[in-house]
Amino acid sequence: MKKLMLAATAAGLGSFMLPVTVHAQVAPAEAQVNALEGLFGKQAGSRRSGAKGLCASGHFVGNAAGRTLSSAAVFNGDRVPVVARFSVGGGNPKASDKGKSVRGLALQLSLPNGETWHMANISAPMFFVSKPEQFVPFLQVRTADPATGKPDADKLKAFNEANPETTLQGAYLARAPVPASYAAVSYWGANAFEFVNAKNESQFIRWQFVPEAGSVGLTEEQLKTLPDDFLADELRKRVAAAPAVFDFSVQLADKSDQLTDPTKVWPDSRKVVSVGKLVLDQVATAAGGACDNITFNPLALPKGIKPSADPVLLARPAPYVISLGRRLAEAPK
Numbered sequence: 001m002k003k004l005m006l007a008a009t010a011a012g013l014g015s016f017m018l019p020v021t022v023h024a025q026v027a028p029a030e031a032q033v034n035a036l037e038g039l040f041g042k043q044a045g046s047r048r049s050g051a052k053g054l055c056a057s058g059h060f061v062g063n064a065a066g067r068t069l070s071s072a073a074v075f076n077g078d079r080v081p082v083v084a085r086f087s088v089g090g091g092n093p094k095a096s097d098k099g100k101s102v103r104g105l106a107l108q109l110s111l112p113n114g115e116t117w118h119m120a121n122i123s124a125p126m127f128f129v130s131k132p133e134q135f136v137p138f139l140q141v142r143t144a145d146p147a148t149g150k151p152d153a154d155k156l157k158a159f160n161e162a163n164p165e166t167t168l169q170g171a172y173l174a175r176a177p178v179p180a181s182y183a184a185v186s187y188w189g190a191n192a193f194e195f196v197n198a199k200n201e202s203q204f205i206r207w208q209f210v211p212e213a214g215s216v217g218l219t220e221e222q223l224k225t226l227p228d229d230f231l232a233d234e235l236r237k238r239v240a241a242a243p244a245v246f247d248f249s250v251q252l253a254d255k256s257d258q259l260t261d262p263t264k265v266w267p268d269s270r271k272v273v274s275v276g277k278l279v280l281d282q283v284a285t286a287a288g289g290a291c292d293n294i295t296f297n298p299l300a301l302p303k304g305i306k307p308s309a310d311p312v313l314l315a316r317p318a319p320y321v322i323s324l325g326r327r328l329a330e331a332p333k
Contacts, residue, residue, distance in 0.1 A: 028132060029318035033326070035139040040091030044330040048323040050087035050104045052095050054182070054232045055289030058082050058243065058280035060109055066275030069203055069250065070195035072304030073111045075275060083108040084280055085291035086182040086235065089122075096228040098218075100173050105187040105209060106296035107278075118300035120316070121187035121209060123179065127262035128169040132315040138166055165263040177217025182235045183244035183280075184216040190262040191298065191313035192253065194306040204253040204308060206266065209246040209278060236283045243281040249274045260310045293328070295320040 026034065036048040043051055060082050062075030074080050089101035103123040110116060129135050141159045142151050160167050179185035187209040195203045218226070238244060252271045258264040284290075297317040299307055307313055 027318075028136075028315070029322055031136050032139075032319040033322045035136045035143075036091050036323075039139045039143045043091060043093050045327055046091070046093040047087075047327065048091050048319075050085075050089060050106075051091045051093040053085050053087035053104070053291070054235065054287075055284040055291035056084040056086060056235070056239070056244075056280045057282045057290065058084065058278065060107075060248070060276055060278050062276040063274070065273050067197075069197055069205070069273065069275065070304040071198045072117070072195075072302045073113045073115065074109055074117060074302060076112070078112055080112065081110045082278065082280070083110075083290050083294065085294070085296070086231070088231070097231040098178055098223050098226065098228060100176070100178060102169070102173060103179055103182060103185055103187070105182070106291070106294075108291075108294050108296065111302055113302075115302040116300050117302050117305070118294070118296045118298060119189060119207075120296045120298050121189050121207075123176075123185045123187055124169050124172050125188045125190065125208075125265045126169050126172065127190040127312060128166055129312060130163075130165045130261045130263040132311055134163055134166055135315075138163075165261075168263050177219070178223060179231075180216040180218050180222075180234070181238060182231050183238055183246075184211055184213060186210050186215060187246075189298075191310050192259040192262075192308040193301075194308060195250070196304055196306060204257070204259055205250040206253070207248065207250045208272075209248055212245040212247060232283075236285070239281060239283045243279045245280075246278040247274050248276040248278055259308045262310060262312050293324065295324050297321075 033048050040048075040051070047053070059079040060074065061079055062077060066072075066075030085104070085106040087104035087106070088095050088097060088099070089104065095101065105121045105123075107119040107121070108116060109119075129138055137159060141156045144150055145152055189207045192204050192206055195205055235244070249272050251266055252273065253259065253266065254270060257266045257270070295317070297320055298313060299317050301307065
C-alpha cells in the first residue's frame with residue numbers, strides 16, 4: 001500500500017499533514033464476479049452465473065410483423081442459424097434441476113449480413129435488481145457467514161426492506177412450479193430495447209419466448225420421482241422426437257412504461273406482437289459444445305435494434321467478459 005501525506009486545513013487548527021492509506025479500487029464488474037464467487041464458491045472452469053447448462057442449436061425465422069417494427073435483417077424471413085444455451089440459475093454447476101431458481105435461454109443468432117445478435121433470457125418477467133449498485137450487496141447478504149454456515153438473517157432482512165424491488169423475482173419463482181423441461185417454460189428479456197424500422201420509426205419493446213408445446217410445471221409428488229439432473233436428458237429425448245419451438249413475441253411499450261427499471265413488469269394490457277419462431281432441433285450429447293465460450297453479450301445487437309438507457313442492461317456485458325477470462329484461465333492446459 002502506498003501512503004500519501006495529505007495537506008488539510010481544519011477550522012481553528014491551521015494546516016497539518018494527515019497520513020492517508022490508498023486502497024486499490026475494484027471495478028464494479030469485477031466486484032460482481034467476486035460476489036458471485038463468494039456466494040457459490042470458485043467453481044473452476046464454470047460460468048459464474050448459470051453455471052449448469054446445456055448447448056443446443058437450430059434456427060430462427062422472422063416474419064412481416066417483425067419487419068414492420070424493425071429493419072434488422074433477422075426478420076427478413078430467411079432461416080437464421082442459432083446457437084443456444086439452456087441453464088439453471090446460480091453459480092453452482094451441480095445445482096439441482098428441482099430447485100426454484102431461474103432458468104436461462106441464451107442465444108447467438110448469426111444474421112445473413114454478417115451481424116450477430118446475442119440474447120440472455122430468463123424464466124421470469126423481471127430482473128432481480130433495478131440498478132447495478134444493488135448487485136453486489138444482493139449477493140453478499142445471501143452469502144453464508146463462515147462462522148455459522150448461514151447468511152446473516154438481520155442483514156438480509158434489512159437489505160430486502162431497503163430494496164423491496166429486489167424481492168420480486170424471487171417471489172415470482174417461488175409461486176411458479178419447477179419447469180418440467182427447458183422447452184416447457186417461457187423466457188423473457190427483462191430489459192427494454194428499441195426497435196427502429198426502415199422508416200426510422202422507433203418503438204420500445206420487451207421480448208418473450210413462449211413454448212409452442214405449452215408451459216408445464218411439476219408437482220411436488222412428481223419432483224420426488226426425479227433425479228437432480230433430469231433437464232438435459234429430457235431435452236435430448238424431446239428434441240430427438242421433434243424440435244423445440246418457441247414463439248418470439250414483443251410487448252410494445254406505452255409512453256408511461258418504465259424503460260430503465262427491469263424489476264418493473266409492464267401491464268398485460270400492452271399490445272403483444274409475434275415477430276418470429278425459434279426452432280431448436282439439435283442438443284449436445286454431453287457437456288460442452290458450441291455455446292461454451294460465447295459470452296452472450298446482450299449489447300451485441302444488429303442494426304435496427306438498440307439498447308435502452310437501462311443501467312442494468314448497460315452494465316451486464318463487462319462481468320460476462322471477466323467471467324469468461326477466468327474460465328479460460330482455469331481450463332486444463
